[in-house]
Structures are given as C-alpha cells and as structure tokens.
Amino acid sequence: MIDASKIDRLLRTARAARGRAYAPYSDFAVGAALLGTSGRIYAGTNIENSSYGLSLCAERTALAQAIVRGERSFRAVAVVADSDDPCTPCGACRHVLSEFQDDLIIVSANLHGAVETRPLKELLPARNNTLKRRRGAS
Ligand code: THU
Secondary structure, eight states, X not given: OOOHHHHHHHHHHHHHHHTTOBOTTTOXXXXXXXXXXXXXXXXXXXXXXXXXXXXXXXXXXXXXXXXXXXXXXXXXXXXXXXXXXXXXXXXXXXXXXXXXXXXXXXXXXXXXXXXXXXXXXHHSSSOOOOSOOOTTOO
C-alpha cells in the first residue's frame, strides 16, 4: 500500500518533469516519477530524436536516473501526459521496468485529474524470462 501523500508527490514530480520533455516530433510530452524502496524519487521525461526509434520514453529515463544513483528496487512509478485516458507505459517500458521490479505499482494520470492505479503484472501478465541472470554478475 502506498499512502495518498506519496502518490501525490509522485504525480507532482511527474508533472514537473513533463514540463521538461523534449518532444518536438510527437508534441506529446510525458513525465514520470519512479519511487525507490529507499523512498527516493527519480524523475524522467521523454527525449525524442529525429531518428524516431532512438527516442526515449519518460519511464526509461527515470529508471536510468535511478540505476545511475545505485537504486534497483522500486515501489511505484507515476506517468503523466495530456491524454484523454490516464497514460500507461508502452509495452517496451513495461518490459524494461519488470526487469527490476515485477510487482511495481503503475500510477497513470492525465492533466484533467483522472488517475488509475494498477499493478505492472496486470499490464504485463506473462513476462519473457528466457535469459537467466548470471550468478555473481553486477
Ligand atoms: N511516451 C512516453 O514517454 N511514455 C509513455 O508512457 C507513452 C509514450 C513518449 C514516447 C514518444 O516520445 C511520445 O511519448 C509519443 O509516443
């Protein structure tokens, strides 16, 4: 259970990060805020590129910030965009997030106050586990 004030902080962080999106191609700015088990929050925003496939989603830039700072376990991620329905992570981000935390909570929101919370496992029910982690690897 994540308390309402923490969710509120995540949403505020994600909204602020959304304001720093680099999205000149889609004009679809997204903000993310990832809550580590330490209690720290890592912000992310989408960073697009003229070679479309090189664009980075907000969820993955937040995750990169966390990993660089040494945090690898997480409780929740908030995602905010100016969408009709609350914005959920794309399939690729679901998979990348599940690499670190398959019981993550996803808090999806739009700018009109709609918020939906559900487990990542519901959005990615059958994660691909073909590769085994190497024992002793970092
Ligand atoms: N995008 C995200 O950053 N996160 C999402 O959850 C949905 C999509 C970005 C990718 C691309 O820069 C733009 O939104 C349009 O798809």
